[in-house]
Amino acid sequence: MEEPALLDELGTVTGLRVLDLGCGDAAIGPVLLHAGCHSYLGLDGSVAMVEAGNRALHGMSGRVELVDIEDFSAPPSSFDLIVSRLAFHHVEDLAPVLAACRASLTPGGRIVFTVVHPVLTSYDPGVRGPRGNWIVDDYFVQGARERSWLGGTVTWFHRTIEDYVAALTSSGFVLTSLRECAPRVDRFDGEVEELARRRRVPLFLLLAGRCG
Ligand SMILES: C[S@@+](CC[C@H](N)C(=O)[O-])C[C@H]1O[C@@H](n2cnc3c(N)ncnc32)[C@H](O)[C@@H]1O
Structure with a gap:
């Protein structure tokens, strides 16, 4: 669900120098290089x-x-x-990171990032396996939330959608897109129940901005 929205927003990358923050195994690097970007640096x-x-x-x-x-x-x-894909919710203070991004971009340069949706970062009742319900709580309380993840514990930093937009615009970007990565029917290959499950709550938030 995150990938099609991200690729839509990245658009044409021909000739671009791309930086990927929190790139993981750089899965998107070869995709962008094959699409014609000039260079790819992952951190x-x-x-x-x-x-x-x-x-x-x-x-x-x-x-x-x-x-x-x-x-x-x-x-x-x-x-x-x-x-940046699914990494900024690991960062406690996002505004200085976005300011550093803004400072490193060429005039008219762009940023596109995804995070785990604030509906999910707000609260976790610790349920394992497929969920029957989701609890949103302390939504307007920014800050750390501990999560059980792949047998360990990770810290996610919860922010509201409004907080993300404010961090982006206060860093000198003009907001060009905000998406909640709704599931696309064509990606579910007739799996009606899975599609219905994925329509219940948003999993991902995407924001895009251009240097103002
Ligand atoms: C959920 S993974 C996403 C990886 C990749 N962007 C992708 O979409 O496949 C989050 C990544 O962010 C990295 N990460 C988290 N906090 C970081 C930080 N403060 N500095 C650098 N990398 C960080 C982790 O090491 C991990 O590889």
Whole structure:
């Protein structure tokens, strides 16, 4: 559900210098390079992800480096497009990160990012397996939420949709798109029950901005 919305919003990438923050195994790197982007730089805070990403990009004009998103900075006009998929909800203070992004983009440059939707980051009753219901609670309380994740614990930082928009616009971006990544029928191959389940609550939020 996140991927089709993201690819729509990325649009044409021909000739663009792309930065991917919290790139994981850089799965989108080869996709963008094959689509004609000039270069791809992924940054991630996990050694294992950096290794996986560099393996995936072997022989291409892309690479991944070990950098904490919160420490990122680059000279003006270093990039034309910044993408970040499902990483910014791991960051406590997003405004300085977005300001660093803004400072590193070329005039007219763009940012497109996705996060776990605030409906889901707001509260987690700890239910395992397919859920019958979802509880939204403390929605207007920003901050850390501990989550059980793949046998461990992760920290997500909850923000409202309005908080995300404010962080983007106060960093000097003009909001160009806000999407909630509704499931697309053509992606469900006749799986009617799964489609109905995925229509119950939003999973992902996407925001896009252009340097103002
Ligand atoms: C859910 S994964 C998404 C990976 C990739 N963007 C994708 O969509 O496949 C989140 C990634 O963000 C990275 N990450 C989280 N917090 C980070 C931080 N502060 N600095 C750098 N990377 C971070 C994690 O290591 C992980 O690879």
